[in-house]
Every structure is written in C-alpha cells, then in structure tokens.
Amino acid sequence: MSEQVKQESQTPQNNSRLVLKLLLGAVGMFGFGFALVPLYDVFCDITGLNGKTGGRYSYEAVEVEVDEERLVTVQFRAMNNANMSWQFEPVESQVQVHPGELTEVMFYARNPSSSTIVGQAVPSVSPFRAADYLHKTECFCFSQQTLMAGEDINMPLLFFIDQDIPEDVTKLTLSYTLFDVTANFQQAASL
Secondary structure (H helix, E strand, O other): OHHHHHHHHHHHHHHHHHHHHHHHHHHHHHHHHHHHHHHHHHHHHHHOHHHOOOOEOOOOOOOOOOOOOOOEEEEEEEEEOOOOOOEEEEOOOEEEEOOOOOEEEEEEEEOOOOOOEEEEEEEEEEOHHHHHHEEEEEEHHHOOEEEOOOOEEEEEEEEEEOOOOOOOOOEEEEEEEEEEOHHHHHHHHHO
C-alpha cells in the first residue's frame, strides 16, 4: 500500500516535468523557426543560391560600356505572399536591353483593402547564375512601401546587365514576392 501512495505522489511531479519539457521543446522550435530566415539569407548570399540579388549598385557611365551588339531579354514577374492583399504587377512584362545600358521599368501596386498596409518586396533572379550580372541602382525592394487604403503607386526599378554576363545567357527573369510586413513595422515603431 505504501508503494501505491508513493507512485501517486510522484505522478503530479512527473507530469510537471513532462509539461516543462514539452514547453521548452515548443519554445525551442519556435526560436529555431525565426532563426532559419536569417540563416537562409546568409546561406544564399554565400552560395549564390535562390538567385538572390545584391543591394544598391552604383552606375558610373564613364566606367560602364554598352555592348550594342548583344541583347538580353529581362522578364518581370510579381507575386504576392499568401497574406498580402495588394494588386502587384510589372507595368511591362519584359524588356530587351543591351548589356551595360541603364534601364528603368515600373511596377504597379494598389492597396484594395480598407486599412494601411506596409509591403516589402523580395527579389529573385533565374537562372540563378545570372543574379551576379543584374545590378539594381534604384529599386522599390530596397525599402518598405506604405500604401493607405485604396492608394496606388508606380514604383521604379533602375537596373543594368553587366557586360560580363556569359554569352549563353540571353534571357533572365527577375521575380518579386511581396510580403505584408505591417505587423513588424508597427512593432518596430512601438519600441
């Protein structure tokens, strides 16, 4: 009988330990999930995978020669993350450019919702080996975009293709995925 009483008194203690372990496991998984995004970005920057493009590039006309004998087709794609309600699209679906030629295109965004939304575009280039040769001098992806309810905007992208792009790369696709970062923006503003 005393052994049964001993087991019954240990059961709440065992349950508490189990709950604590499960809670720590859940918190650890949650933290690991948040750490994956910056780790993935670092991995892509190091390896060049996923066609991630670099940041702002300086265009010096005296240093850049235009190769008028070659044409590269640049296609544009725009898509929304599942939680983003904006209408988001390129004004032109593709352009043909000479390597070294500074080119401006526009992307259109409209917030059809009844509230202000902050958006952040994340670029990707395919084929991914062409990402090193696409240089953006101005891009809406460099900063977050805030649109009031019903507001629309044309957002510029200035870019050029490096003259050293391999001869066999005659077409590349620049894709943007638009994310709703309103909650992050509000959280940062409150700090």
